[in-house]
Every structure is written in C-alpha cells, then in structure tokens.
Amino acid sequence: MLTERLNTRNYSLFEKLKSVDYFLILIIILIGAISVFAIYSTERGEFSFYTKNHLLRLLVFFGMFLVLSFVRITFWYKNAYFFYAVCVSLLFITLFFGLMASGSRRWLDLYFLNLQPSEIMKIAIIVCFARYYHRIQTAEIQNYKFILVPLILLLIPCYLVLQQPDLGTSILIAGTGVIIIWLAGLNIKYFVYSALLLIVSLPFAVSLLKPYQKSRILTFFNPDRDPLGAGYQIIQSKIAIGSGGFFGKGFLKGTQSYLEFLPEKHTDFIFTLFSEEFGFIGSIMLLLLYILLIYRIISIGFYAKSFFSKLFCFGFASAIFLYIFVNISMVLGLLPIVGAPLPIMSYGGSSMLSIMLGLSIVMSCKIYSQDQISNY
Amino acid sequence: MQNRASSVEKSRLITRRVFMLAAAKLILLGGITSRLYSLQISDREKYELLSDKNRIREWKTPPQRGFIVDHFNNILADNDRVFQVHLDLDQIKDFNDIIFKLKNILELSNNELKKIYREKERLKPWDTLVASDNLNWTQFSKLNLYLHELEGVKPVVSSSRFYPYKNSLVHVVGYVGAASQKDIERKDVIKENLVPGLKVGKSGIEYAKETQLIGRYGIKRYEVNSSGKRISQIDYIKETQGEKIKLTVDLEVQQLAQELLKGKAGSISAMDIYTGEIIAMASSPTYDPNKFTHGIGHKDWGEIRDDPLKPLVNKSIAGLYSPGSTFKPLVALAALEFGTIDPERPILCKGHKHPYELYDVKYHCWKKQGHGYMRLRNAIKQSCDIYFYEMARLLGVDRLAIIAKRYGLGSNILKDLYFDEKKGVVPNTLWKKNAIGKSWYLGETVINGIGQGYIQTTPLQLCLMTAQIANGGYKIKPHIIRDESINYESARLKIANQFVNETADFSNDEKFLVDRDYKLYERLYRDPKNIEFIKDAMFGSTNEQYGTSYKSRYDDVKYQYAGKTGTSQVKRITEEERKLDLDQSQIEYKNRDHALFIAFAPYKNPRYSISVLVEHGGSGSSGAAPLASKLIKKIIDRHSLREQIEKGSTSLA
Structure with a gap:
C-alpha cells in the first residue's frame, strides 16, 4: 500500500510536440531578447563581456530548457527528495569551499560556471514541497507532525543561505516555501499567528543582522539618512526611473546608468536601467510580459492532472511573482535593498539556470499533463 | 473512493487558494504600477532635474577684465595668463594630507601655508579655495604630473590683471585684489560674477568703473560621472570681456x-x-x-604703508x-x-x-x-x-x-x-x-x-x-x-x-559777482580784460x-x-x-x-x-x-x- 504506483502511459513524439506550450516559449524568448538589449545597454552599446556572456548563457540554458522539458514529470516526482538533498549538500559545501566575493561565500567553482547553489535551491524547495504535499490528505495537513516536517525542510536551506550571508535569497526561499504551504491548504490561522509572532520577534531579529544589513533597512526607511553612502542606491535608482518619464530616454541613452550613477546595473538594478531608457510605457510592457508568463504557468497547472504538477506550477508561478515583486519594489524604493535578481533579465548564470530549470519542469507538466501520480 | 474524494477536495482547495493568491498578486502589481506612475509621470520633472544635476556640473569661468588704455591706446591695464591651484573643499577628504603634498610639490612657504589655513577657516566646506593664484610654469607642470594623487586639487589657467607700466599710473588706474566680503556687498555685479579667485578693483579707475570693467563670467557645463569625473563638455558659454576704458592720460x-x-x-x-x-x-x-x-606680501605692504612720504595717498586729488x-x-x-x-x-x-x-x-x-x-x-x-x-x-x-x-x-x-x-x-x-x-x-x-x-x-x-x-x-x-x-x-x-x-557789455554785469552755478563753457568773468x-x-x-x-x-x-x-x-x-x-x-x-x-x-x-x-x-x-x-x-x-x-x-x- 505504501509502494507508489505511477499511473503512466506512453506518448508519441508527435503528441509530445503537439502539447508543447509554444506561447510560453514565445514569452520566454521575448523576455530573453529584451534582457540581451538591456545588458547591451549597460555596456554603453558595446557588444562585450557582459552582453556576450549573457547571450551565451541565455542560449545554453534555453537549449537546456527545451531538452529538459521532455523529461517526464514522474522523474521529478521520484527524485524530488534527492534533488533537495543534493542542493542542501551543495549549500553545505559552499559554506566551506565556496568562492569568497565582496564579503560573502555564495558560489561554487564548477570551472565552466560559478554555481550559486542557493539559486538552485529556490527550485528544489518547490519540487520537494510539491512531492511532500502530493501524498498528504487535506485533513492531515493541519496536523502538527505535517506542519513541522516542511518547516524543518524549509529552515535548513534558509539557515545555510543566511550563513553565506545572503539575506535576499534566504528570504526568497522562505517566501516561496511559505506560499507553497499556503497553497497546499494549511489553515489560515497559522499564517496569522506566525505573522504576529514575526512582528513581535522583529526587534530581536534585527539585532541579529549584520551591520550592513541593518544599515540597508534603516536606509530604506529614510534614504536621505546617508545619501552618498547606503541610501545612494535607492536615491539614484529612483532618479533614474523618475527621469525616464513616460516614453523613456531612449535605448542607450540612459544617462544615469551610462554615467555610472547606477550601482549593480547588470544584476539587481537592471529594471532601473530598462525603465530609464524605455519609460513608463516600457516598464508596463515588461510587467505585462511577466504577468503573461505567470498566467501561462498557472494555466498549465490547472490542466495538469497530478497534484504534484499543479502544486509545482502554482508554486513556481508564485515564486516568479515573488522574485519580480521583490526586485522591482526594491529598485522603486518600496522595499529595502536585498540582493534579489529579476528573473531572466538580470545578469547571472545561476539565476538563469534556476529559472530555466523551473520552466522546463513546468513544460514537462504540460507535455505530460495526463500523467497521474498515485498517492499510494 | 475516499482517496478520490480527498483528491478532488485537494484540487478544489488549491484552486481556491490560487485565486486568492492571484488577487493578492494583482493588488501588489497595482502597487508597483502606481509607484511607477508617481515616479515617472507625476514627479517626472523633479527626477529629471535631479538627473541633470547628477549628470551636469557647471564651472564658472572668470570674467575677463576690460582693458584700460591711454589716449594713444597704450594698454595701461592688461590681462595676463596665470596658473592657479584651486582646492575643491568638498572633494578633499584629508585636507592636511593634501596641503602637505602640495607644500612639497609647489615648495610653498610657511607664510603661504598659514594663508591657506586662514582662508579655509573663512570658507564654507563646499567652497573652492584658491591655494595659489600665481604659479610659475615649472610649479604648474609639476602639479599636473602629481595630480592623480591629489583628489580635489584643480589646476586652473586663468587670467589676471597686469600693469605693464608698473608704478607709473597706480594712482590713476588703481589696482585689483581678491574680492572681499565688502566688495561683494558693494556691487551686485561682483556678486553675480563671483568665481573663486575673482579679482576686483580696489582703487582708482579699477574701483570706480568696476561695473564696466568686470565683464561677464562664462559657464562650462560638463557631463560628469558618479565620481565627478568630467566625461564631456556639453556647453561652453564663453566669458566676456569688460568694456575698454579709455583715459585722456598720455x-x-x-x-x-x-x-x-x-x-x-x-x-x-x-x-x-x-x-x-x-x-x-x-x-x-x-x-x-x-x-x-596676487595678494601683497606682509613685508611689501609694510614698506608701502609705513613710508613717511605716503605713497598710498594720491596727492593730486x-x-x-x-x-x-x-x-x-x-x-x-x-x-x-x-x-x-x-x-x-x-x-x-x-x-x-x-x-x-x-x-x-x-x-x-x-x-x-x-x-x-x-x-x-x-x-x-x-x-x-x-x-x-x-x-x-x-x-x-x-x-x-x-x-x-x-x-x-x-x-x-x-x-x-x-x-x-x-x-x-x-x-x-x-x-x-x-x-x-x-x-x-x-x-x-x-x-x-x-x-x-x-x-x-x-x-x-x-x-x-x-x-x-x-x-x-x-x-x-x-x-x-x-x-x-x-x-x-x-x-x-x-x-x-x-x-x-x-x-557784450562787461562793465556792470552784476550776475558775475555772485556765487552761483555755471554751465559748461559759460564765461566765469565779469570783464575779459581782467x-x-x-x-x-x-x-x-x-x-x-x-x-x-x-x-x-x-x-x-x-x-x-x-x-x-x-x-x-x-x-x-x-x-x-x-x-x-x-x-x-x-x-x-x-x-x-x-x-x-x-x-x-x-x-x-x-x-x-x-x-x-x-x-x-x-x-x-x-x-x-x-x-x-x-x-x-x-x-x-x-x-x-x-x-x-x-x-x-x-x-x-
């Protein structure tokens, strides 16, 4: 009874190709293309290091996405815990053997790529939770035993990432986990209780933060506190976006980024650059593309038969929304500056890898939507 | 069957929650959109201004003083090219260190150092201090050589007053010196044209005809990057020279x-x-x-001031x-x-x-x-x-x-x-x-x-x-x-x-015997014979x-x-x-x-x-x-x- 029976059937290649979501692919290509232009602009219209790397990664990971899309969804189901375990181990290894850069140890040197395991963890946690909740009955979800296990599963990677230290990614992983627990059906009261608990413990938590993290948060509440220091990024980012106006300054004409007023314009602040050059209208278009992407993923979830697929799709869609929301709110000065890349747009291999991996699992859900995964 | 029911129930629950989440997402998106709207549309002008302020920095160039010439158009008060060192106080982190380096490079005397420190006391932290306004070429080229070590130090080529006939006309033409607070308050035109190291008339024609002589400052607008480095010159409104003042003197x-x-x-x-x-x-x-x-030295000033023959007094008037x-x-x-x-x-x-x-x-x-x-x-x-x-x-x-x-x-x-x-x-x-x-x-x-x-x-x-x-x-x-x-x-x-x-009946014209005002060229006598x-x-x-x-x-x-x-x-x-x-x-x-x-x-x-x-x-x-x-x-x-x-x-x- 405890052995899992997988209700599977064989698909012909034609069937598989027919059920590929071409619309999703189109959206990914569009966002990818925009991202190349944006990175190109950070280099003042020179096709050099960042642009080349970004384009190369985009092509490689897009290829990977296409290939992995045909991996059967049951594969992910079967290997979910293993995937999670690998990621946790990588995080563990990173803590000791990771590459040190600007005060934190986040990367593993894999020769062809500096892998950031925390980025992969973002996907692993969704896969892991989807698998976990797949088996659990609605009634059982409220059971303490079944609350405690996912909490532990979530806290381990969060803690490891926080140790790097990487507050942003840690928060994103935690947020993703919480959303999935919510989607799985945990009673709303638990969320209310924990929110209250969080607020109460906030002063205590703040005292545990690193001085630069504290300063970032203080600065968020008052950017003028130190306009040339910690508040600099927020102020300059707001100036860049605001000065873009309705139509923007035009492609390659963003003076803020061109004149190096924008910090980290390739990564976390790529939206700022885009918004400065393409204005309100461009920013809204980009947001719409992201909304379409999320919508598409959610609709794939609806048509999937298995609960695993549904939960993964909904979870992943919410995670993407979370990344976008945190990133954009951050550059708009609505949230404190924590390192959080904008999916696909931001320069960075691991982030791209993680998003493409997630998307390939989503595509797998679509192609193998008829796959039933039995609970027992 | 229970499993099946449970599964259906689970699906329904997750669908409900997805919708709830979607609603929350839309609200958040609305927040982002309204923020974008406020930044890019409502407050656009404010941020455009800030962006330009970021991007564009203005430098005032000193006005060119008008010449003073004699009746034969000999230039009595000329302008000469001078080399100066300006210190942007807001860009200097360690003032003492910079001054120490400058002292070694330019071989400044202790008196000059004292003057710099005194000047610094007087200035606001964002002002420009003119550390020396008359370097020779050797000093100036040496300064340029070491410039990379001297953040906030600016070598400037400026123009300054030069009197080719030295002491022959000082009482007529006057002399110039650094604009003091009193000078700034005295004339609006000085206030408008105030640039670091501006020289204004202190006596004679230089003082009296300041408004005509001073000219108008120029503006150089540069695009700068975040560290204040000039990227390109956007605009240069050239300074103008003041009017030429022609004297009747030979x-x-x-x-x-x-x-x-x-x-x-x-x-x-x-x-x-x-x-x-x-x-x-x-x-x-x-x-x-x-x-x-360029600011008279203590000794020279003492000599002039204490001379019993009083050189500072224009004895003619x-x-x-x-x-x-x-x-x-x-x-x-x-x-x-x-x-x-x-x-x-x-x-x-x-x-x-x-x-x-x-x-x-x-x-x-x-x-x-x-x-x-x-x-x-x-x-x-x-x-x-x-x-x-x-x-x-x-x-x-x-x-x-x-x-x-x-x-x-x-x-x-x-x-x-x-x-x-x-x-x-x-x-x-x-x-x-x-x-x-x-x-x-x-x-x-x-x-x-x-x-x-x-x-x-x-x-x-x-x-x-x-x-x-x-x-x-x-x-x-x-x-x-x-x-x-x-x-x-x-x-x-x-x-x-x-x-x-x-x-003309000159004998009894009483109106030439009373105290009154006379028009230009009016006769002043009663009788021309006298x-x-x-x-x-x-x-x-x-x-x-x-x-x-x-x-x-x-x-x-x-x-x-x-x-x-x-x-x-x-x-x-x-x-x-x-x-x-x-x-x-x-x-x-x-x-x-x-x-x-x-x-x-x-x-x-x-x-x-x-x-x-x-x-x-x-x-x-x-x-x-x-x-x-x-x-x-x-x-x-x-x-x-x-x-x-x-x-x-x-x-x-």
Missing part, C-alpha cells in the same frame, strides 16, 4: 611726470584747458600695483596743501572783478624791517629787503606779499571765496570717480562760523591773500584754476575718462556761441627779468609759457627763526616749505595748464618751476600727435 607725459618726481613727495597734474582732459596726474612716491594682484603764492593770480582777479583795487595804484614793500601791520600783528613779505613800490602786475610777477595783504584786506574774504570757488577750488572736481578725492577748503566768514564756531578775523583775510591760512587746495584744483584762467575764463569739466563728445573744436564753438545773442591782465602778469612772472620763475622760461615761442610760483609754509615762522634766516636745506625736512608752481602753455594761444607740487621742496621757483618747464616741453612736443589721435587717426596707436 602715457609718455605721465611717465615723465613720475620720473621728475622721483625721490620726492609731490604731484604733477596737467590738463587740456579747453576740453578739461587730464593729460597727466602723477603722484609721488608711487608703488607697483602688480604686487597687489587727496593731498591738501595751502596754495601759497599760486593763489595770488586768483586774488588779483577777484580784486579786479569786484573793482576793489586799482591795478595802477602803487603799494610800498619795505622788507622785514617794516612789515605790514594790522592790529599790532606783523605780516612779512618773503623778500627780506623788500620790493619797493609795486603795482599789481609787478606784484604778481615778483609775488610781493605786502601788496597782496593790502589787496586782500580791501577785497574781503567773502568776495575772494566767490571767485575762488568759481574757478574750481573747494569742491570735488572729478566728482565720484575717486573715492579718496578731497574737497579742500575755501574759507569765508560763514564757513568759519560753521566749521570752527568763531568769527572771522581780518588778519585771516590778509594771510588768505597769499594763499596761507585756512585755505586748502589739491594740486588738481590748482591745475583746473589755471586752466580756467588760461582759456580766457570759461568753465570746463575736468575728466580723465575719454568723452567722445568733448573736443577742442566743439569747446571753442560752444564758448563762442554764448556771445551770439549777447552784446583775465587778460592776470595772464599777462603771469607771463611776466616767467618771461621777464625779476619774475619769480624767470630761470625756467623758454625763449622759443613754441614752448613759451606763463606761470606762477608758490612757496607754502607748513609751519608758522617765529620771530627767532626769521632772525636766523635759515636756508631751506638747514631746516628739518618736515618743516621745509612746499614748492608749488602753476603754469599754462604755450603763452600764445594756450592749450595746456599744469600744476606742480613738491612737498617740502623749498621755494616754488627752484623746487617746482624747473619740473614744470621740462614737462611743458614734452606736452607741447606731443601736441600734434595728440591732435591726430583726437581727429580719429589711429595710425599712430
């Missing part, structure tokens, strides 16, 4: 005048008697205005002296105009044994053995004091004052051009009541008759007085800044025009035997001039001293007489007037007249050149 005459006064304290002024153009206005001792441009006998022509003229003397009446001068007495007070003639019987012409020619005591007594001080004022004494003659110009004193009974609070004594009238007592004049006033006698008694407007509307021909024409509708009489007497004084300046005469009609010497006592001569009969060289310098001389030339058809004053120079005939003689020759030699320029021929410029 550089060569001025230089000769200064040369003649070398080693002495005194003044020489020369004027065109028809146009009122000042040809020279020398004051001695003098100093080099270039020293002030700010030095007050008793006119002595140079006042006599005017006393005589007044007596003739009021008819209080018969010029043919002889008065006996018996020398020191029988001085002039009035209420038991004795008044001596300068000539020990006396002049004998004197008529007016001879009394002027030989400068007999006894004659003038008597004449002044008959005339009365109030009548004398009317004429003295009319011919230019007792008031500022260059108006507001020089802030240090002094009015002097033309005393009368009312003046004494007001100024001293006592009644007038007749004895004071008597000594007033020989230009002693309360009367105080500046050398330039004496020059004007001489000019207005020499030109036949017409009012002129002395000026040192060229006025295109005034020239010799128009002046002569205007003088002639006033007689067109007036049949003027002619004075001019003739002055001719005698220089060109006839026994004349006081006979030794300095020219026989050549071209240079022949008419003059009047003056020797003004600076100290009352006591009876004991009079008995000792000391030679001037035996008297202590500060007690020696001032030597004065006034003249106009050429005698036939006069064009120029001149006044010479040498402080403690002894007698006018030996101390002042020879200087005047030399200068007159020079002025007359240059007359035709001057005329050519006047007529617009610039080929000689």
